[in-house]
Amino acid sequence: MIPAQFAYRRATSVADAVAALADPDAKVIAGGHSLVPMMKLRLARPGTLIDIGGLPLRGIADGAEIVVGSLTSHADLAQAAAFAAAGLQAVAECAAAVGDVQVRNAGTIGGSVAHGDPASDAPAGLIAADARIRVAGAAGEREIAVDAFFQGPFWTALGEQELVSAIVFPKPAAGSASAYESIEDPASGYPLVGAAALVTVAGGRVTAVRIGVTGVSGTPFRATNAEAATLAGAPVADAARLDITGQDVFGDTRFDEEYRRHIAAVVIGRAVERAIARAQGGSQ
Amino acid sequence: MSDQDTALHRVTLTVNGTSRTLDIEPRTLLVHALRNELSLTGTKIGCDTSQCGACTVLIDGRSFKSCTVLAVQADGTSVTTIEGVGSGRELAAVQEAFKQHHGLQCGYCTPGMVLATVELLNQNANPDEAAIRHGLAGNVCRCTGYSGIVDSVKAAAAAGVGK
Numbered sequence: 001m002i003p004a005q006f007a008y009r010r011a012t013s014v015a016d017a018v019a020a021l022a023d024p025d026a027k028v029i030a031g032g033h034s035l036v037p038m039m040k041l042r043l044a045r046p047g048t049l050i051d052i053g054g055l056p057l058r059g060i061a062d063g064a065e066i067v068v069g070s071l072t073s074h075a076d077l078a079q080a081a082a083f084a085a086a087g088l089q090a091v092a093e094c095a096a097a098v099g100d101v102q103v104r105n106a107g108t109i110g111g112s113v114a115h116g117d118p119a120s121d122a123p124a125g126l127i128a129a130d131a132r133i134r135v136a137g138a139a140g141e142r143e144i145a146v147d148a149f150f151q152g153p154f155w156t157a158l159g160e161q162e163l164v165s166a167i168v169f170p171k172p173a174a175g176s177a178s179a180y181e182s183i184e185d186p187a188s189g190y191p192l193v194g195a196a197a198l199v200t201v202a203g204g205r206v207t208a209v210r211i212g213v214t215g216v217s218g219t220p221f222r223a224t225n226a227e228a229a230t231l232a233g234a235p236v237a238d239a240a241r242l243d244i245t246g247q248d249v250f251g252d253t254r255f256d257e258e259y260r261r262h263i264a265a266v267v268i269g270r271a272v273e274r275a276i277a278r279a280q281g282g283s284q
Numbered sequence: 285m286s287d288q289d290t291a292l293h294r295v296t297l298t299v300n301g302t303s304r305t306l307d308i309e310p311r312t313l314l315v316h317a318l319r320n321e322l323s324l325t326g327t328k329i330g331c332d333t334s335q336c337g338a339c340t341v342l343i344d345g346r347s348f349k350s351c352t353v354l355a356v357q358a359d360g361t362s363v364t365t366i367e368g369v370g371s372g373r374e375l376a377a378v379q380e381a382f383k384q385h386h387g388l389q390c391g392y393c394t395p396g397m398v399l400a401t402v403e404l405l406n407q408n409a410n411p412d413e414a415a416i417r418h419g420l421a422g423n424v425c426r427c428t429g430y431s432g433i434v435d436s437v438k439a440a441a442a443a444g445v446g447k
Contacts, residue, residue, distance in 0.1 A: 001332055001333075002311055002312075002313065002316075003311045004311070005309070005311060006310060006311060007310070008293060008310030008354075008356055029354075029357070032352065032353065032354065032357060033334065033352055036313075036352050036353070036354065037333060037334060037352060039311075040332070040333075049310065049354075051356070051357060053357055075346075099422070100337070100421040100422025100423075101347055101400065101403065101404070101419060101420075101421070101422050102334075102337060102340055102347045102348050102349045102400070102422045103334065103349070103422065105346045105347060105348055106348050106349070106352070106353065189421075
């Protein structure tokens with residue numbers, strides 16, 4: 001399979017890439033592991049590809065916050081020690097769960113986020129970590145809270161003439177830890193459900209929690225009811241069911257809705273329990 | 285889209301240690317550039333959808349599925365294909381390990397499997413069986429049932445391939 005014809009240009013700077021996006025038929029390519037398959041199937045036929053692969057947007061800066069350049073590969077994220085040190089293990093674990101070695105070497109966090117695939121692992125970790133998506137546009141840079149970023153299947157808050165430049169992870173309070181759990185479709189490797197939980201434990205109690213869920217429905221979401229119940233001291237298995245009941249859940253002939261609702265609650269519960277165990281282990 | 289933009293693009297790659305310059309359409313996939321332009325047909329096309337790993341090559345030392353990389357994206361990089369792993373009829377240690385331990389039957393997945401093994405052992409010189417299976421998860425074999433491949437990778441590690 002070969003993509004349809006397109007014009008190709010290498011961006012010389014972020015501003016250059018943004019200017020090129022003034023053409024509504026232009027599309028940015030980074031690792032290309034979402035876009036190239038779509039172009040081969042002719043599901044996407046951009047007139048112009050703007051290659052940002054050579055721009056200096058790669059790397060992880062560990063300071064007051066952790067700032068991840070949008071071209072950072074899933075492989076580099078998965079191996080970065082900064083996340084576990086900050087209690088953000090789930091972010092690295094989401095990256096490690098993506099595809100296989102070759103896909104993690106090529107795929108970038110910025111490309112994944114901009115693509116907005118509802119079956120991607122990455123959004124769960126970003127939601128749990130309360131990340132911000134830094135985007136560059138004609139008017140300069142702005143940041144979008146992750147809770148407002150994912151809006152539907154392959155639909156994000158990214159503007160037409162914007163590209164993702166970085167993901168910013170605030171460091172959680174002392175005593176925090178996180179975990180990502182998923183059950184994958186054995187054929188595709190995509191998560192049927194993925195859940196990331198970030199908890200803060202103080203005095204033996206969970207004092208803060210954020211839970212991100214991906215793969216289950218058209219938009220990755222924050223399990224706010226499970227968060228509230230966990231804070232109120234509800235058993236984890238009970239809390240984990242709360243957000244799934246009202247969700248519009250995918251179903252197909254292999255994995256029907258009932259099954260997916262069931263495993264979603266199981267996976268949310270596992271993520272919360274492992275995050276709590278890690279937080280308690282770290283505080284001893 | 286002007287005619288000039290869709291015109292041929294000049295791409296310079298170092299392939300198996302030799303600098304090669306190609307004038308190609310931007311939509312040319314790296315695997316097609318290697319096989320059709322450079323006659324390096326050791327790199328196979330299996331699924332053509334970045335699932336099977338038969339087209340695995342190393343780009344700047346890391347493994348990639350060349351059916352999902354545009355050749356223009358690889359401009360300026362160093363690419364290693366199966367032809368660059370051994371030298372002529374002389375097998376590299378990793379290839380010898382696959383030969384000795386029944387790491388192949390039909391052989392179609394083998395070039396990708398060997399390059400994925402090179403990457404795996406570069407990252408982890410002494411992987412256990414779980415790490416081997418995880419590291420080769422992007423490469424599908426329909427013949428061996430994988431146990432011969434796992435043995436081959438263990439033998440390659442013991443031969444010091446990743447060190």
